[in-house]
Amino acid sequence: MRWLISIFINAILFVAIAGFFHSFEVSSFGAAIVASFILSILNVLVRPILIILTLPITILTLGIFLLVINAITLLITDKLMGDSFEIHSFGMAFLMAMIMSITNVILQNTILKKNSAK
Template identity: 55%
Template sequence: MTAILASFILAILNMLVRPILLLLTLPINILTLGLFTFVVNALMLELTTYFMGYSFSIDGFGTALILAAIMAFANMIINSVLFDNKSRR
């Protein structure tokens, strides 16, 4: 139940807060060729931890950054499997 609630809170934060943060950090994101997006994703995970309280915790920002990279990699794999454009030609 905690994981479902945490994913719901993360989805809400990604819909409302993440676009604003990405817009505000656009110059840094351009300078780092998009790698600063991992930092924004880690901030979203930290905010999720803050709103969940003691039932869900991430040890620190470094752990959140590694988790954000793992989530991005998993998202890339899932999107390539589900939405393969080469097979539709």
């Protein structure tokens, strides 16, 4: 259930971010849900490999390099989604990674923690 909530929250974030920035486009809420699903699969399959390969630089940057890894997974999602989900630059992907990381931490500490306490 948490996984579905996370996919839905990320889809809402995609639509909200697309509304604020012109260098990111999502064609519909359905496309945002599909992109969120693809991103979650990439986070399970690809992200751990990238983390292991970049572990030294991640340690040197005290974990900040993880935002770069998140941006890379967003760009891979962009390539897999085609025209319905477009990130126009790495800078936009990095900004999205920051926004999504901050928002997900806040939501996990409020909404999801309350649901697990019940």
